[in-house]
Amino acid sequence: MLSAQEILSPLNDSQAKAVSYKEGPLLVLAGAGTGKTKTLTSRVAYLISQNIYPSQLLVVTFTNKAAGEMKHRVAALLNQPVDGMWIGTFHSIAARILRKHATNVGLRNDFTIIDSDDQLRLLKQLLKDHNIDEKRHPAKQLAYVINGWKDKGLTPAMLQPSDAYDFADGHGTQLYHEYQQRLLSLNAADFGDLLLYNLILFKEYPALLHDYSHKFRHILVDEYQDTNVAQYLWLRLLASAHHNICCVGDDDQSIYGWRGAEVGHILKFEQDFTGASIIRLERNYRSTTHILNAAGALISHNKNRLGKTLWTEDNQGSPVQVNAFFDDIEEANAIADNIDKTHFSHSIDYSNIAILVRASYQTRTFEECFIARGLPYKVIGGLRFYERKEIKDVIAFLRIVHQPYDLLAFERIANAPKRGVGPTTIQRIIHTSRAENLNIIDTIHTMLSQGSLKGKAQPSLQTFIQQLQEWQSLSSTVTLEELCQRIMDDTGYIQALKIQNNAESQSRIENIKELFSSLNDFETLEVFLDHVSLVMDTQQSDNTDMINIMTLHAAKGLEFDTVFLPGWEQGIFPNQRALDDAGEKALEEERRLAYVGITRAKRHAEISFASRRRMFGSYQYNLPSCFVEELPEEHIAINQASPTNTTHATKHYNDNHGHSFDQGPSIEADFNQDHHYGGLNVGSRVFHLKFGYGKILRIDGDKLDIAFEKSGRKTVIASYVDAA
């Protein structure tokens, strides 16, 4: 165990001050790259060195990734594993508390945590039962409204009469109320409920609040600028006994307002927690002066901020490059060229390069460009492992084994694989189950004996409930993997995928196999199900060297040597819809997003915009983003592409940069036509991970011109395809 002195010595003055701050509320305003996590983890270690028991500490983060990293770093700092510390996401900690006292709010302690998919399904049923036209009032919107209320800590009873009009001409409150009832009868809670029920518990059972608020002697919160009202109230309650709450955050990096985060919380911290101190971390250890000052000037256009000025002892570096292009294709090609240069001439790893876009659809242009050129890349974000259809299906089977009342899980897999049970039958079973308060097995059993199930559905459901009962008895005797294997065999789920035999079904089978192998990490079904509902991110640890493509949101907290920020155009970034919805407030959030983007770069930032962009099948013409003008001249270099009318960007992209790219692989087509490459010939059928199956039309060195069956004609590098 390190001494306090050893913990403090590697820190700068402000960091050390924050780490050793004694008692009372503390806000650490930590700018980008100022050692936020280091400070927070050091403080945890410091408190432990001051004889605070780990079990008296509550450390809250937003993501599992952050919680994991924190745990890891504290353990490394103390040189011993930390047991007993409550460290986790808001949701996982709230779930832990709620499981202990579930019966106080009408749930059993084995309640299911449902995701947004199930939530939507439930709301659709509700709307149908109320004869509300889903076209005029989509379930998605209702989900948004209800989640919004929950984020604000509002139960149906707390709503104002006018709130009802937030959905379907005044039906909002009633629907919210019934949705909550249905969740209770399903013994389920959605993500918002986890926090909301905690608030209810603390309010209605003061003894519980007393216990928890005295148990935790220190509360530490990461990314405080992202807290929504419910989380904020939760923190205030838990901190009410000792006021030892240390929040770390950066108002300039608040980018989740659209999902309930309130920058206001960090702005009024001093009013909320009397006697609070604020410590600013302004020394940046990441970026060069040019990058820092460019970002700083940009963000200074925001009015709603506490204000801080980042500085660095690093050198000037090179100015932020601002590149103008004719269209999106030219932009992508120029970035690809630039990456070649960065990688080959300046020896920067691909993994140290990122392309950050405003919206995920923008990644496509880059993917296509990089595939054609054979540049290795990965798209961060996108759909996660547990969100895949086949994985959710397998999990639904497990859920129903675990909880035979789980109608949502039943709805999901009643006809997967197809067994002749159509939507009408499913709805009837669900309605009966709800009306009679019977579990799935009993419901189907009853309906079968009444002869109210017809056609193909009758025998398949008979088999289904038999199987379900077998699985239930198996679940207590065999391992999770064996149970899963058995379910797949009995239902023929994998068999059905095998019959489809296309690239998609192939990868689905792979995914299921991957799930199988991860099952062994879990002791019981219950532990596994809790894991999948709360720990959604399965970061595949990929140690291959690849360019990172992701949204600006996904980039928060990361850093790269070189960062490309394409699509800085009015309407795209700042995003038009955001502006329409929330005006000036949204513009400030978009600006913070721009700030986050620039400050990800250590040495090199390249902003770009194009005058023409292909969007949704047609061309859109955009003006440069207003943020471009807000960048200070002395820290940027503007590179205007030579005026041209051709779309053949490759002809003149060199003009933009004033150098050529001989070192990189030539993109000029060489006309020495080949007829084979390795084992591949013109006319061969091949398989590509992304594009599926196709036929080779032309071979040119290692570049193959392929007509894909699904994705059309594309040029790809030979090493990316296999003979089919």
Place this chain on the structure above:
DNA sequence: TATTGTGTTATTTTT
């Protein structure tokens, strides 16, 4: 009930 065709509509995303 399963398949095919048509129409609509396009942020950001963690838990």
Place this chain on the structure above:
DNA sequence: TAACACAATA
């Protein structure tokens, strides 16, 4: 463009 939901059809 492309994905997805829903209606019309086999």
